[in-house]
Amino acid sequence: xxxxxxxxxxVLFAAGTYLILRPNLLRVVxxxxxYSNATNLLLITVGGYTRDSGAPFVGADPKTAAGLMxxxxxxxxxxxxxxxFAVSALMLTVCYRVYRDHxxxxxxxxxxxxxxxREGELVSVALAHGGDGSKVAAGPVRLxxxxxxxxxAKRPAxxxxxxxx
Amino acid sequence: xxxxxxxILIPFFTALVLALLNGYRRLxxxxxxxxxxxxxxxxxxxxxxxxxxxxxxxVVGGWMAPWGVAFVADRLTCIMLCLSSGLGMxxxxxxxxxxxxxxQRYFFYPLMQxxxxxxxxxxxxxxxxxxxxxxEVMLMASYGMMMVGxxxxxxxxxxxxxxxNGIGSTLFVAGCGVVYATVGTLNMAxxxxxxxxxxxxxxxxxxxxxxxxxxxxxxxxxxxxxxxWLPDSYPVVPAGVNGYFAGILxxxxxxxxxxxxxxxxxxxxxxxxxDVLLFLSGLTMLLGVLGAMCRWDIRRILSWHIISQVGYMxxxxxxxxxxxxxxxxxxxxxxxxxxxxxxxxxSCLFLVGGIAERVSGSQHxxxxxxxxxxxxxxxxxxxxxxxxxxxxxPFSGFLSKFVLAQAGLAGGNYVVVSIAVITSFLTxxxxxxxxxxxxxxxxxxxxxxxxxxxxxxxTAVLVAFTIAMGLYAQPFLGLATRAAETxxxxxxxxxxxxxxxxxxxxxxxxxxxxxxxxxxEGR
Numbered sequence: 016x017x018x019x020x021x022x023x024x025x026v027l028f029a030a031g032t033y034l035i036l037r038p039n040l041l042r043v044v045x046x047x048x049x050y051s052n053a054t055n056l057l058l059i060t061v062g063g064y065t066r067d068s069g070a071p072f073v074g075a076d077p078k079t080a081a082g083l084m085x086x087x088x089x090x091x092x093x094x095x096x097x098x099x100f101a102v103s104a105l106m107l108t109v110c111y112r113v114y115r116d117h118x119x120x121x122x123x124x125x126x127x128x129x130x131x132x133r134e135g136e137l138v139s140v141a142l143a144h145g146g147d148g149s150k151v152a153a154g155p156v157r158l159x160x161x162x163x164x165x166x167x168a169k170r171p172a173x174x175x176x177x178x179x180x
Numbered sequence: 181x182x183x184x185x186x187x188i189l190i191p192f193f194t195a196l197v198l199a200l201l202n203g204y205r206r207l208x209x210x211x212x213x214x215x216x217x218x219x220x221x222x223x224x225x226x227x228x229x230x231x232x233x234x235x236x237x238x239v240v241g242g243w244m245a246p247w248g249v250a251f252v253a254d255r256l257t258c259i260m261l262c263l264s265s266g267l268g269m270x271x272x273x274x275x276x277x278x279x280x281x282x283x284q285r286y287f288f289y290p291l292m293q294x295x296x297x298x299x300x301x302x303x304x305x306x307x308x309x310x311x312x313x314x315x316e317v318m319l320m321a322s323y324g325m326m327m328v329g330x331x332x333x334x335x336x337x338x339x340x341x342x343x344x345n346g347i348g349s350t351l352f353v354a355g356c357g358v359v360y361a362t363v364g365t366l367n368m369a370x371x372x373x374x375x376x377x378x379x380x381x382x383x384x385x386x387x388x389x390x391x392x393x394x395x396x397x398x399x400x401x402x403x404x405x406x407x408x409w410l411p412d413s414y415p416v417v418p419a420g421v422n423g424y425f426a427g428i429l430x431x432x433x434x435x436x437x438x439x440x441x442x443x444x445x446x447x448x449x450x451x452x453x454x455d456v457l458l459f460l461s462g463l464t465m466l467l468g469v470l471g472a473m474c475r476w477d478i479r480r481i482l483s484w485h486i487i488s489q490v491g492y493m494x495x496x497x498x499x500x501x502x503x504x505x506x507x508x509x510x511x512x513x514x515x516x517x518x519x520x521x522x523x524x525x526x527s528c529l530f531l532v533g534g535i536a537e538r539v540s541g542s543q544h545x546x547x548x549x550x551x552x553x554x555x556x557x558x559x560x561x562x563x564x565x566x567x568x569x570x571x572x573x574p575f576s577g578f579l580s581k582f583v584l585a586q587a588g589l590a591g592g593n594y595v596v597v598s599i600a601v602i603t604s605f606l607t608x609x610x611x612x613x614x615x616x617x618x619x620x621x622x623x624x625x626x627x628x629x630x631x632x633x634x635x636x637x638x639t640a641v642l643v644a645f646t647i648a649m650g651l652y653a654q655p656f657l658g659l660a661t662r663a664a665e666t667x668x669x670x671x672x673x674x675x676x677x678x679x680x681x682x683x684x685x686x687x688x689x690x691x692x693x694x695x696x697x698x699x700x701e702g703r
Contacts, residue, residue: 040339091357
C-alpha cells in the first residue's frame with residue numbers, strides 16, 4: 016500500500032508547489048490546501064496503514080490485536096487538519112482584503128515595498144503625530160481600512176483583471 | 181512540579197479575560213500589565229528554582245512521558261521564558277504610549293497575550309509535535325498582531341508572511357511524520373535516547389528525516405536561503421510590538437534548532453545537519469548585513485540586521501558539530517549567551533527606533549535628522565544599543581561574539597570566524613549611518629516632537645541590561661555554561677523526563693486498557 020500512497024503524496028505536493036508558484040492569490044491558498052492534504056496522507060502512511068487496518072484503538076477485530084493501527088498519526092492528523100483549516104480560512108480572508116485594497120489578485124501587480132513603505136500607508140507615521148489618533152483623520156493616513164465603498168470606488172472593475180490568468 | 185504549566189496558563193487566561201474586556205481601555209491595560217508582571221516574576225523564580233534543583237517536568241493528563249505530552253523546564257527553557265515574558269511585559273508597557281484606541285479595539289492586548297502563550301509554550305514543551313502546535317498558536321497571534329490597524333501595506337505583507345509560514349507549518353507536520361516513522365517517537369528525551377543507538381544505513385535515514393525539520397526551523401529563524409520574508413514583513417508591525425517580533429519570534433526558531441539538533445538527534449553522522457548550518461551561517465551573516473547597508477528605512481535596516489545576527493547564533497549551533505566536546509560545550513554556551521544578548525539589544529533598538537520615528541515624524545533616514553537636538557536622551561539609549569549590537573568592548577555584544585569566535589577558532593573554522601568579524605565591522609558602519617543621518621544633522625521640520633518620555637522607561641531597562649551583561653558577565657556566562665551542559669550531556673534531562681512520577685490520574689484505567697479488558701471478557 017505504501018507505493019501507491021507515496022505516488023499520490025508526490026503528485027499532491029507537486030501540484031501544490033505548482034499552484035503556490037502561480038501569480039494568483041487564490042491559487043496560493045489552494046496550493047496550501049493541497050500541501051496540507053498531502054501531509055495528512057503522508058501521516059496516514061506513516062501510521063502503517065494497510066488493507067487490514069481497522070480503526071485506531073479497536074483494530075480490525077476488537078477481540079484480538081489484529082489490524083491494530085498506531086493511534087498517534089491519526090491524532091496528529093486531526094490536530095493538523097484543524098490548524099490548516101484555520102490558516103486557510105485566515106488566508107482567504109486576507110486574500111480578499113488584498114484584492115479589495117488593490118483591485119487585483121495578482122501578487123506581481125501589488126506595490127513593491129523594497130526600501131521604504133509607501134507614503135501614507137504606514138501606521139507608525141500616523142502615531143508619530145497624534146498618539147491618540149486625533150490628527151490622523153486630517154492627514155493622508157487612514158488608520159482603519161474598513162471603509163465600505165470608499166477605497167474600492169477608484170479602482171478598476173475586477174472583471175478587467177481576470178484576463179491575466 | 182505541576183505549577184510549571186503556569187508559564188502558559190497565565191497568558192492563556194489573561195488573553196481570554198482581555199478579549200472580554202475589549203473596549204475598556206484603561207482596565208485592559210491594567211490587567212495586561214499586572215498579568216505580565218506576575219508571569220515575569222513567576223518565570224524568574226522558576227529560573228532560580230530550576231538552576232538549583234535541576235530539570236523539572238510535568239506530564240499532562242498523567243500519561244507517562246514517551247507517550248503523553250511532557251512539559252519540561254531545564255535551564256535553557258527557563259532562560260528563554262524569562263526573556264520572552266520580561267520582554268513581553270516591557271513591550272506592553274511601551275505600547276501604552278504607542279497603541280491608539282482604534283488599534284486597541286483590534287484586540288491588541290489579547291493578541292499580545294496569545295503570542296506570549298504560544299512563545300512560552302514552544303519553549304516549555306518536550307515533544308516535537310507539541311512544538312508544532314505551539315508554533316501555530318504563536319503564528320496565529322502574530323498574524324493578527326501584524327494586521328492590527330489593517331492598513332493596505334500591513335495586509336499585503338501579512339499575506340506573504342502567512343503564506344510562507346503556512347508552507348513551513350505543513351513541512352513541519354510532514355517532518356514530524358517522517359521522524360516518527362524512522363525513529364518511532366516524538367518525545368524529545370526519548371528521541372535523544374533512541375537516536376543515540378542508531379547507526380549505519382538507518383542513521384542516514386534519520387538524518388534525512390531531520391533535514392525536513394531543519395528547513396522549517398531555519399525558515400522560522402530566517403537563515404540564509406529563507407530570509408526574504410522577514411525584512412518586508414517586520415516593518416509593518418506596530419511600533420513597540422515590532423521589538424517583541426524582532427527579539428523573540430526568530431529566536432524561537434534558533435531555540436528549536438538548538439533543542440532539536442543539539443539535544444534530540446544523536447544518531448551516527450548527525451553532525452551533517454550542523455555542518456549545513458555552519459555553512460549557511462556565514463552566508464546569513466554577510467547577506468543580512470549587506471542588505472542592511474543599502475537601506476534607508478530605519479525599520480528595514482534593523483530588520484535586515486536581525487538576519488545577520490541570526491547568522492551568529494546559527495554559527496554557534498553549527499560549531500557544535502565539532503568532534504571535540506570542549507568546543508561543543510563552548511559553542512553551545514556561546515550561542516545561549518548570544519541569544520540572551522541579542523534578544524535584549526535587538527528589541528531595544530527597535531524600541532529606540534520607535535521613539536526616533538515618533539520624535540522626527542518619519543522612518544526614512546534622510547527625513548529624520550537632528551533628533552539629538554530635541555531628544556538627547558534617545559541618542560544616548562541608541563548609541564549604547566548600537567555599539568552593543570556591533571560588538572564594541574564594554575557591552576554584552578563584545579563578549580558574546582568573543583565566546584563564539586573563541587569556539588570557532590578552537591574548532592579550526594577560520595573562514596566563518598573571519599566572516600563574523602567582517603560582519604561586525606559592517607554592522608558598525610550601518611549603525612553609524614543611522615546615527616549620522618537620524619541623530620546628527622539638521623531638523624527637517626519645525627513640528628514639536630510628540631511626547632515620548634514614557635516610552636524611554638522600558639527602553640532604558642533593556643539598555644541597562646546590556647550594560648550589566650557586559651560589565652558583570654560572569655553570572656550570565658556561568659548560567660549559559662550550565663544550560664549548555666544540560667543540552668550537550670542530556671543524561672539528567674532524559675532521566676527526569678522518562679522517569680516522571682505518575683500522578684493520580686495516571687493510575688486510572690486507560691482507554692486502551694479498558695478495550696483490552698472488554699476484549700478479554702468477550703473471549
